[in-house]
Amino acid sequence: MIELQAVGKSYGAVRAVDEVSLTIERGEFVVLIGASGSGKTTLLKMINRLVEHDQGRILFMGDEIRSFKPEDLRRRMGYAIQSTGLFPHWTVARNVATVPALLRWPAARIETRVDELLTLLGLAPAEYRARYPHELSGGQQQRIGVARALAADPEVLLMDEPFGALDRITRLSLQHEMARIHRASGKTIVLVTHDIEEALGLATRIVLLDRGRIVQAGTPAQLLGRPASAFVSDFMGRDDLGLKLLGLQTVAARVRAGEHVGGTPVSAALTLREVLAEFVARHVDRLPVEDANGRPLGAIHFADLLEPAP
Amino acid sequence: MTASWPRDPLPWAAAALLALVWGMPHLKPLFAAAFPALDRPLYEQDSFAALLWAHVWIVAASSAAAAVVGVAAGLFVTRPAGAEFRPLVETVVAIGQTVPPVAVLAIAVPLIGFGEVPALIALALYGLLPIVRGTIAGIESVPAAVSEAAAGLGMNAWQRLWRAELPLAAPVILAGVRTSVIINIGTAAIASTVGAKTLGSPIIVGLSGFNTAYVLQGAIVVGLLAVVVDLVFERAGRSFDRRRETA
Numbered sequence: 001m002i003e004l005q006a007v008g009k010s011y012g013a014v015r016a017v018d019e020v021s022l023t024i025e026r027g028e029f030v031v032l033i034g035a036s037g038s039g040k041t042t043l044l045k046m047i048n049r050l051v052e053h054d055q056g057r058i059l060f061m062g063d064e065i066r067s068f069k070p071e072d073l074r075r076r077m078g079y080a081i082q083s084t085g086l087f088p089h090w091t092v093a094r095n096v097a098t099v100p101a102l103l104r105w106p107a108a109r110i111e112t113r114v115d116e117l118l119t120l121l122g123l124a125p126a127e128y129r130a131r132y133p134h135e136l137s138g139g140q141q142q143r144i145g146v147a148r149a150l151a152a153d154p155e156v157l158l159m160d161e162p163f164g165a166l167d168r169i170t171r172l173s174l175q176h177e178m179a180r181i182h183r184a185s186g187k188t189i190v191l192v193t194h195d196i197e198e199a200l201g202l203a204t205r206i207v208l209l210d211r212g213r214i215v216q217a218g219t220p221a222q223l224l225g226r227p228a229s230a231f232v233s234d235f236m237g238r239d240d241l242g243l244k245l246l247g248l249q250t251v252a253a254r255v256r257a258g259e260h261v262g263g264t265p266v267s268a269a270l271t272l273r274e275v276l277a278e279f280v281a282r283h284v285d286r287l288p289v290e291d292a293n294g295r296p297l298g299a300i301h302f303a304d305l306l307e308p309a310p
Numbered sequence: 311m312t313a314s315w316p317r318d319p320l321p322w323a324a325a326a327l328l329a330l331v332w333g334m335p336h337l338k339p340l341f342a343a344a345f346p347a348l349d350r351p352l353y354e355q356d357s358f359a360a361l362l363w364a365h366v367w368i369v370a371a372s373s374a375a376a377a378v379v380g381v382a383a384g385l386f387v388t389r390p391a392g393a394e395f396r397p398l399v400e401t402v403v404a405i406g407q408t409v410p411p412v413a414v415l416a417i418a419v420p421l422i423g424f425g426e427v428p429a430l431i432a433l434a435l436y437g438l439l440p441i442v443r444g445t446i447a448g449i450e451s452v453p454a455a456v457s458e459a460a461a462g463l464g465m466n467a468w469q470r471l472w473r474a475e476l477p478l479a480a481p482v483i484l485a486g487v488r489t490s491v492i493i494n495i496g497t498a499a500i501a502s503t504v505g506a507k508t509l510g511s512p513i514i515v516g517l518s519g520f521n522t523a524y525v526l527q528g529a530i531v532v533g534l535l536a537v538v539v540d541l542v543f544e545r546a547g548r549s550f551d552r553r554r555e556t557a
Contacts, residue, residue, distance in 0.1 A: 050462055074464035085459025089477050098463050148463070158462075 001026045001061065001188050002047060002156065008055030008212075009042055016042045018212040019056070029182050029189045031199040033235075034209035040192045043209070044158055047190065048074045061155075075099055078149030078157040082164045084141045086133040092118070092144055093129040099152040117147040121177065139170035146178070150187075159191040163198065175201055196237060200224075200244060208232060220248050246272035251300055255289045259299040265290040268297055272305055279305075320541040327534040331358045334527065341523045351523045353512040358531060365508040365535065368426065369498050372433035373491045380438045380490070381483060384445020385471070399442060406439045411497040419504050429501035429508075436497055437490040444486015448479030481550045488543040495536045499528065509535065 002024040009017040017039040024030050032040040045051040046058060049070045058065045065073055078099075086095050093114050094101075100110045115125040121143040133141055142162060149157055163171040179202055182189055193199055199206050200220045207217040215235075216228040224245050227233040237244060252268040265288040266278055278287060285302035334352065341351035386392035387399050414436050418428040452475050460474040499510030509532045516524025 048462060050458070071464045071466045074462060079459070079462035081455060081459060081462070083453075083455035085453070085455035085457075085462075087456060087460075087474055087478075088453075098465075102464055102469065145459075 001028075002190070003059040003062075004043075004046075004056065005059070006056035007043075007046065007053050007058055009039075009046060009051060009053050010055075015212050017046065017053075020209075020212070020214055021056075022207060022214065022217065024188060024190060026188055027186045029191070029202055029204045030207060031203035031205070032190065032192045032207050032209060033194065033196065033199045035194065035235075037211075038209040039212035040194075040209050041160055042212075044160055044190060044192045047156075048077045048079060048158055071102075075103060075152060076154050076156070078151075078154040080142075080145045080149040080157070080159045080162045082161040084133070084145040086141055086144055086148070088133050090132075091129065092123075092131050092133070092136070095133065095144055096147045096151050098148055099154075103152055105152075113151060114147075117150055120150075120181065121147045123147075137170075139166055139174065142166060142170075142174060143177075146174075146181075150181070155188065157187055157189045159189065161192055161194070164193070164195070171198075178202060196235070196244075197247075200247060208235060221245070224248070243273050243276075246276055246305060251275050251289055252297075254304045255298045255300055256304070257298040260296075261286045261288045261299040263288055265294075265296060266300075267292065275300060276305055320538070320545060323534065323538045323541055327362075327531070327538050330531060330534065331362050334358045341527070345523045348521060348523055350521070353515065353521075353524045353527050355515070356507065356511065358509075358527070361507065361509045361511060361528075362531065362535065364506075365495075365498055365510075365532070368429060368433065368501065368506060368508060369491065369494045372430050372498075373437050373487070373494050375430075375434040376437035376441055376490055376494075377487050379434075380441030380486070381445050383438075384442045384449065384483075388446055388449040389467075396446075400446075403439050403442050406435070411436050411493070412500055412503075415500060415504050424505035426506045428504050429498070429506035432504075433494050433497055433501065437494045440486045440489040440493070441483070442486075444483050444489070445479070448482030448486070449475055451482055452478045481547060484543070484547055484550065488540065488547070491543070492536055492540055495532065495539060499532050 004020055004022045007017060007020045008015065020039075020043060022030075032043055034040045042051055046053045047060075047065070049065055052066075060068070060073065060076075087098070090098075093111075096114045096117055097110045100113060105113070114129065118125040118128055123140065123143055128136075128140075128144075133144065136144065142165075146159075146162065149159070163174050166174065175198060178189075178191075181187070182202075191198075191202065203220055205217060206220055206223050208215045208223065210231060216223060216232050218226075223232060224236055224241060227236060233241070249272050250268065251266060251270050251272065254272065255268060263282070263284065266275055268289050268291050270278075275287065279285065279302050286299055288299050289297045291297050335354075338352045342348075345351050383399055387396040411432070414432045415429070418432040422428040422431060456474055456478065457470065460470045465473065498506075498508050499513055502508045502510035502514050509528050512524040512528035513532075516522065516526075516528065
């Protein structure tokens with residue numbers, strides 16, 4: 001879907017992005033991560049030509065992105081940023097409708113789409129449609145920012161630290177929404193962050209950048225389990241590596257079906273990291289497991305955290 | 311609106327202005343009593359209504375020209391293509407601000423001659439400066455994130471300007487126009503020295519003939535006109551601000 005071939009960008013003598021090659025397939029959730037100044041935001045903005053690359057080639061659907069008009073290219077790629085950039089003089093509905101309006105959709109279709117998106121992002125259309133951005137909380141503003149990016153059903157969604165300015169609770173709930181939207185829509189998403197937990201929770205593939213170059217790219221489990229260098233393991237957090245690995249899998253993967261254990265059941269959707277916390281807090285070594293509808297599934301033993309059940 | 315009308319100063323100020331302009335002849339005994347030494351205590355060469363009309367017309371025409379040129383210049387130097395010209399325009403603006411309006415008129419006359427045309431040109435030039443400044447400041451007040459989002463979502467340069475930047479800059483641009491118009495109302499009074507008929511005529515005639523009553527009559531009407539126009543701009547500005555507080 002998007003192919004970067006030895007792409008580079010210089011600002012004077014500084015090489016912000018240096019010889020980056022990366023192929024992003026349809027339906028991937030790619031997270032670009034790195035410290036500030038690693039070139040991750042520059043790389044993202046090169047994809048929709050907010051920053052023009054001066055080396056290499058970037059292909060979108062097989063064509064060099066310079067062969068598209070920048071406006072046409074950008075309308076096919078949703079764009080959401082940390083400070084939202086909502087238009088303060090427009091209502092929520094008009095903000096969400098920005099790209100459909102640019103594409104001259106008929107009014108009725110725009111209206112339906114706006115309501116659909118507000119509902120998708122958990123904001124009741126009747127209540128929020130006519131509000132102005134300053135009347136919303138930071139988390140709600142960012143939800144509108146995401147809805148606006150999704151409005152014209154773009155093939156790709158580019159997100160630049162979209163949840164960076166939010167408090168932890170709001171951030172977790174929006175990350176959860178993003179994971180759900182990605183699963184449900186199968187959209188290709190490229191997200192920039194410096195938050196390793198966010199990357200581990202959302203990415204199907206993590207691309208770790210340092211000084212404009214890719215240090216390692218791979219699944220969360222690969223970056224945690226087989227770091228390419230000391231830099232990678234430092235960045236991923238050496239001291240709680242085990243916990244992060246547990247965070248990648250859910251109870252469902254290790255449950256012993258049909259086994260009966262007493263006590264309050266835990267949900268199969270919890271990560272192994274969360275269930276570890278349950279074991280420790282309850283001072284037990286086995287817990288009953290139930291599914292999302294509260295039906296008993298079986299049990300999980302403390303030892304199952306170490307390796308899959310037989 | 312926000313104030314119920316008995317407490318709203320605009321209708322009162324407007325009524326006072328109109329009453330004074332059309333009621334001036336009736337105030338003749340009052341001025342006669344206040345200035346017993348004067349043979350003619352009331353300016354009667356022109357009706358005050360005609361002077362007010364001429365004054366408003368010359369201010370409106372010059373300010374409209376200044377607004378069109380000033381906003382266009384301000385927008386031009388805040389585009390990538392015009393960025394080079396910005397220091398030049400800003401320097402001209404800064405120099406222009408230091409020249410008093412009388413000097414602008416004094417320069418205009420030898421170049422263009424007496425009459426309404428030099429007054430119009432001088433007023434338009436002098437009114438340009440706050441508008442250019444307001445436009446540049448207004449465009450710069452647009453949050454960077456808004457401009458970035460506008461571009462990133464696929465607006466072209468014209469759509470970014472028209473849909474995002476200009477509406478957000480409008481209150482600051484309007485403030486520049488307001489300053490410009492208020493200055494021009496005062497400066498237009500001086501324009502009667504170069505032969506334009508304005509509310510400044512009684513003032514100039516009064517000053518040269520030691521007739522304090524004439525000066526007073528012209529000055530009060532000009533002052534009231536400035537107050538009324540300023541209140542109108544305040545009203546217009548408020549309608550912009552209602553939805554603009556950022557969280």
